[in-house]
Amino acid sequence: SESSKKCDSVKNSKNSEDNLCDASSALKAQTFFFSPSSTTSLADLNNFGHHEKHHRFKNLRRSFNKTPKCTTDTKNPTSLSYMIQSSHSKLKLDIENYSPQLARKPSEANLLIIKKNQIDLNVHHEKLGGFLFFSSKKKIPDQDLMVWTSQTIQKPLIKTNNKVIKKEACDLFKLIQIYMGDRKTLINMTNQNSLKKSAPMFNESTFVQQLTAPCVNDSVCLEIMTKGWMHPQLRDELYLQIVKQTTQNLNVHSCLLGWQLMAVCLNFFPPTHKLYPFVKEYILSHLSESPECGMVAESSEFSTRLARTCLKRLEKINATGAKKGLKNPSMEEVLLAKSTILNPSLFGASLEEIMLVQRKKCAQLQLPWIQKVLSEAVLHLNGTKTEGIFRVPGDLDEVNNLKVRMEQLWCSSGDVLGDDLDILKNITDPHLPASLLKLWYRELYEPLIPHELYDECIENCDQAEKCLAIIKKLPYLNRMVFTYLVRFLKVFADPSNVAVTKM
Structure with missing residues (x-):
């Protein structure tokens, strides 16, 4: 009899532990979606909008079926819900990392854009069970296909007959998962993983440091950029995969790293014209x-800043095209693309943004530093006596290298005007600073002459008085920069220089 009593007591204790786990799961779901004082039903889970097969909700649905509904009572220390909440505090990790702003489903309008532009998505299947010939599969709908997953993909998202692209697409997806911290590697190297464990709550200063500081995962980012740059057919696949992994991604840090990856990609190459409207x-x-919830206001605001950077880079690179040159993307370029996500770059920014940063570094300079340095470098390298100074381009790879060095100096702390021409001391070809100067003017986010004055300039280009009147209409900063440019070009317009430059 004593042995049977012991067995009964063991069974009861085991059942109580199971009930406690089930109740804790139910409480997790309850505090996850609703206020602490509300009750929860299975219909509430379905109404949340997540796919019923989503692996993170399978256990929660099962818990709701097994466990009676309960409400949280934090005022009563003896209540079951209070004991569950205190003894299972680790369950709140995903709750604190959740962001509805980052976890929305792709709209039907977006999927219509894909079909309208004749982008054929591959048919993917989900295994339902069985073995070998007896296994069964289920087709995954397009709108569920474009949702975050922890699993690998067996084929590209976009249909292709290229065997190389098919293999590269699957490898690319694994690299994206590694970079975002959604996939384990042989080496426990990612700063993202350690950040998730040490800082469950979103902390902007910590995450900003992680976004801008070099880390081991930068080599993964470089490999992704290299694949996209070398295989133009892979670029649309890359952007679709990033969209997939940032849709309904319940982990804030993982999702923000996906947005960071998109911003870096948009620094090197654009999507095709077919996919551009969708992106x-x-x-x-x-x-x-x-934002839909106050507890994720900081992360939602941060995601908005990343999205705004992505939009600016998308519009810019769609107009200018992919990175020029023969050399693959370098680690320096990747690090620079990361560091300029939250800080305005010298290239592609507006004059106001450039001057706002410059005032903190050197308030006495009234013109953009890069305009002054490159203009003086062209004159210093005897550009006035160089044939085709503004017609013959410099070596593209060397121009890219000079661009990276100037951006690095710009992003570094301290006075950027310590010694202007030191950065150009190893350069002997005046075509390099001349090409970079033209690139800077061309990539201004807003043109030096506003669009609304363009037609007026063309119509009155041979009438000096009307030209002066147009210049007076320019904003003050635009007028200062334009006046400096005219003085600079006036040097090359001297007849003695024209005879040599043939410009």
């Missing part, structure tokens, strides 16, 4: 909607 619409959807 733009997806980015705009994260700018137009406001």
Whole structure:
């Protein structure tokens, strides 16, 4: 009899532990979606909008079926819900990392854009069970296909007959998962993983440091950029995979790293014209909607800043094209693309943004530092006596290298005007600073002459008085920069220089 009593007591204790786990799961779901004082039903889970097969909700649905509904009572230390809440505090990790702003489903409008532009998505299947010939599969709908997953993909998202692209697409998806911290590697190297464990709550200063500081995962980012740059057919696949992994991604840090990866990609190459409307619409959807929950306000605001950077880079690179040159992307370029996500770059920014940063570094300079340095470098390297100074381009790879060095100096702390020409001391070809100067003017986010004055300039280009009147209409900063440019070109317009430069 005593042995049977012991067995009964063991069974009861085991059942109580199971009930406690089930109740804790139910409480987790309850505190996850609703206020602490509300009750929860299975219908509430379905109404949340997540796919019923989502692996993170299978256990929660099972818990709701087994466990009676309960409410949290934090005022009563003896209540079951209070004991569950205190003894299972680790369950709140995903709750604190959750961000509805980052976890929205792709809209039907976005999927229509894909079909309208004749982008054929591959048919993917989900295994339902069985073995070998007896296994069964289920087709995954397109709108569920474009949702975050922890699993690998067996084929590209976009249909292709290229065997190389098929293999590269699957490898690329694994690299994206590694970079975002969603996939384990043989070496426990990612700063993201350690950040998730040490800082469950979103901390902007910590995450900003992680975004801008070099880390071991930068080599993964470089490999992704190299694949996209070497295989133009892979670029649309890359952007679709990033959209997939940033849709309904319940981990804030993972999702923000996905947005960071998109911003870095947009620094090197654009999507094709077919996919461009979809990518733009997806980015705009994260700018137009406001946060749904107060506890994720900081992360939602941060995601909006990342999305705004992605939009600017998308519009810029769609107009200018992919990175020029023969050399693959370098680690320096990747690090620079990361560091300029939250800080305005010298290239592609507006004059106001450049001067706002410059005032903190050197308030006495009234013109953009890069305009002054490159203009003086062209004159210093005897550009006035060089044939075709503004017609013959410099070596593209050397121009890219000079661009990276100037951006690095610009992003570094301290006075950027310590010694202007030191950065150009090893350069002997005046075509390099001349090409970079033209690139800077061309990539200004807003043109030096506003669009509304363009037609007026063309119509009155041979009438000096009307030209002066147009210049007076320019904003003050634009007028200062334009005046400096005219003085600079006036040197080359001297007849003695024209005879040599043939410009």
